[in-house]
Amino acid sequence: MQKTVLAKPARRGRGPSSAKTAATREALTAAGLAAFLENGFSGTRMSDVAERAGVAKGTAYLHFEDKAALFTEVLRVFVRDAAGSRAIGRPHPGETTHAFLRRTLLPVVRDVQANDRFRVLYLVIAEGPRFPELAEIYRAVAIDPVLRLVRIYAKRAERRGELCPDTISRLPVLLIAPVILGAVWNNLFGRDDPLDVAAMLESYLLLVFGAPD
Amino acid sequence: MQKTVLAKPARRGRGPSSAKTAATREALTAAGLAAFLENGFSGTRMSDVAERAGVAKGTAYLHFEDKAALFTEVLRVFVRDAAGSRAIGRPHPGETTHAFLRRTLLPVVRDVQANDRFRVLYLVIAEGPRFPELAEIYRAVAIDPVLRLVRIYAKRAERRGELCPDTISRLPVLLIAPVILGAVWNNLFGRDDPLDVAAMLESYLLLVFGAPD
DNA sequence: CACCATAATGACCTTCTGGTCATTTTTAGT
DNA sequence: ACTAAAAATGACCAGAAGGTCATTATGGTG
Numbered sequence: 001m002q003k004t005v006l007a008k009p010a011r012r013g014r015g016p017s018s019a020k021t022a023a024t025r026e027a028l029t030a031a032g033l034a035a036f037l038e039n040g041f042s043g044t045r046m047s048d049v050a051e052r053a054g055v056a057k058g059t060a061y062l063h064f065e066d067k068a069a070l071f072t073e074v075l076r077v078f079v080r081d082a083a084g085s086r087a088i089g090r091p092h093p094g095e096t097t098h099a100f101l102r103r104t105l106l107p108v109v110r111d112v113q114a115n116d117r118f119r120v121l122y123l124v125i126a127e128g129p130r131f132p133e134l135a136e137i138y139r140a141v142a143i144d145p146v147l148r149l150v151r152i153y154a155k156r157a158e159r160r161g162e163l164c165p166d167t168i169s170r171l172p173v174l175l176i177a178p179v180i181l182g183a184v185w186n187n188l189f190g191r192d193d194p195l196d197v198a199a200m201l202e203s204y205l206l207l208v209f210g211a212p213d
Numbered sequence: 214m215q216k217t218v219l220a221k222p223a224r225r226g227r228g229p230s231s232a233k234t235a236a237t238r239e240a241l242t243a244a245g246l247a248a249f250l251e252n253g254f255s256g257t258r259m260s261d262v263a264e265r266a267g268v269a270k271g272t273a274y275l276h277f278e279d280k281a282a283l284f285t286e287v288l289r290v291f292v293r294d295a296a297g298s299r300a301i302g303r304p305h306p307g308e309t310t311h312a313f314l315r316r317t318l319l320p321v322v323r324d325v326q327a328n329d330r331f332r333v334l335y336l337v338i339a340e341g342p343r344f345p346e347l348a349e350i351y352r353a354v355a356i357d358p359v360l361r362l363v364r365i366y367a368k369r370a371e372r373r374g375e376l377c378p379d380t381i382s383r384l385p386v387l388l389i390a391p392v393i394l395g396a397v398w399n400n401l402f403g404r405d406d407p408l409d410v411a412a413m414l415e416s417y418l419l420l421v422f423g424a425p426d
Numbered sequence: 427c428a429c430c431a432t433a434a435t436g437a438c439c440t441t442c443t444g445g446t447c448a449t450t451t452t453t454a455g456t
Numbered sequence: 457a458c459t460a461a462a463a464a465t466g467a468c469c470a471g472a473a474g475g476t477c478a479t480t481a482t483g484g485t486g
Contacts, residue, residue: 016453016462024463042255043343046444056465061445126339128401130256135401167420171413173398174420177390184393185386188341188348200384207380207387208420231483234433258473269435274475 025063027053032074037119041071041127071127072134078120083141088149097157098209102202109179110198118183118197125184147172162209178204238276240266245287250332254284254340284340285347291333296354301362310370311422315415322392323411331396331410338397360385375422391417 031052035044046067050057064070088108091100112118121142128135150172157163168174182197244265248257259280263270277283301321304313325331334355341348363385370376381387395410 016451018453018463020452021463040343045442057444058446058466059464062463067444125397125401126342129339130253139402164420164423167416171416173394173408174391174413174417177394177417178387180397181386181390181393184338184397188338189352195386200387203380203384204387204390207377210377231433233482237433259475260473270474271436271476272434275433280474 024053024055024059027055028060028063028070029074029077032070033078033120036071036074037116037123040123041067041130046070068131072131075120075124075134076137079124079138079141082117082120083145091153091156096209096212097153097160097162098205098212101153101205105205106198106202109201113182113197118186121180121183122187125180143176146176150175157209164208168208175208237266237268237272240268241273241276241283242287242290245283246291246333249284249287250329250336253336254280254343259283281344285344288333288337288347289350292337292351292354295330295333296358304366304369309422309425310366310373310375311418311425314366314418318418319411319415322414326395326410331399334393334396335400338393356389359389363388370422377421381421388421 028049031049032044035049035052038044039048044067046060047057049070050060053060060070064073088104091097095103124135124138128138151169154163154168154172154175158165158169178200179197182195182200185193185195186197241262244262245257248262248265251257252261257280259273260270262283263273266273273283277286301317304310308316337348337351341351364382367376367381367385367388371378371382391413392410395408395413398406398408399410
């Protein structure tokens with residue numbers, strides 16, 4: 001089903017083994033990501049990707065079965081890598097859940113926005129129906145873990161009377177709603193009316209948890 | 214820039230004027246909407262649209278300049294028509310804003326979901342960057358009016374101490390976040406994990422306004 | 427009924443682009 | 457240096473799909 005790198009099986013021969021092959025692949029994935037972010041799946045031509053990567057079109061097909069494989073591979077790798085930044089930590093003793101979430105979530109969101117990773121989210125949203133496995137992977141790797149954490153801390157907050165019971169713990173998606181909204185909005189209207197997703201999330205937390213005091 | 218109908222200028226001639234022409238156009242827009250919803254813009258072939266409409270491909274080009282014109286026309290008409298259901302009414306005397314919103318918003322959302330109009334929203338979201346004018350129209354016709362209303366009633370609620378001040382009135386988008394989320398979620402994961410958008414909005418209102426009593 | 431303006435047709439053209447492969451270039455081992 | 461394995465090339469192919477237009481069908485009008 002996949003091709004990925006065909007190099008692993010032992011360097012027994014004479015020819016070029018070199019790290020250059022890996023570099024070419026890297027260049028292709030980087031070029032692919034950039035191109036897909038810019039023009040979507042069907043709007044991206046393989047020749048463009050190759051050109052961006054500084055190689056010939058045929059070379060792309062040495063590394064990836066076809067365009068769809070390049071697309072899913074690129075995004076899968078990106079998502080898996082990005083998921084590494086999952087170290088959220090735990091609430092300090094005595095810290096309210098609201099304060100904890102502000103302290104941990106906001107920097108993450110700011111970082112995601114600063115590094116344009118919301119555009120990747122948007123790409124998955126826009127192309128998801130045409131690449132169901134990809135959407136599934138994204139969900140399993142990036143969304144569900146977040147929802148699990150949200151549920152845990154929502155329960156904690158409800159237990160401590162900091163949060164309206166049985167809402168977020170039952171529908172953890174509600175907490176990430178503003179983030180999704182921000183990703184979508186900025187990709188549609190961001191040029192004229194950019195939305196500061198972190199600031200919006202901050203307001204949202206205030207709204208949900210009430211004013212701290 | 215546009216072609217739309219070329220028929221208006223007087224029926225002076227002999228040939229078939231008939232309402233049949235209009236019917237053909239209707240059939241084309243209906244077929245176009247269905248096809249675009251199903252396969253997106255680039256995934257839809259003009260021959261498909263024509264076939265669905267029961268006409269030859271050339272006929273489609275008699276009514277629409279090109280594929281993009283069909284796409285934008287179809288969606289623009291749909292959005293303008295759908296925007297007619299804007300009769301939200303006003304709060305009863307003494308009614309809390311929370312109760313008012315529940316009473317008026319939930320049926321609308323339920324109706325939208327029942328009639329698959331969220332799929333149209335999703336289509337605009339997914340294709341928006343490739344059709345900026347369309348996104349702009351959608352925003353002007355469907356989103357901004359809602360946001361204006363939200364702001365008005367948020368202010369009212371804040372004045373009456375029903376709502377955390379300076380959040381939703383400053384960021385009215387926050388109130389529609391769950392709706393956008395629902396539209397996106399259901400189009401990505403709806404087959405396996407459908408989300409009841411109205412129910413989610415209900416929970417959301419509860420969360421935002423607090424338990425009624 | 428004959429006429430003709432208009433609607434509709436579908437074969438055809440053209441372009442575009444995903445994908446291939448014989449050939450050439452690169453590099454490591456001898 | 458020589459050689460062979462592997463990487464890279466880019467001209468080429470095939471099919472798909474957007475768009476055209478000479479031709480045919482339709483149905484008011486005189």
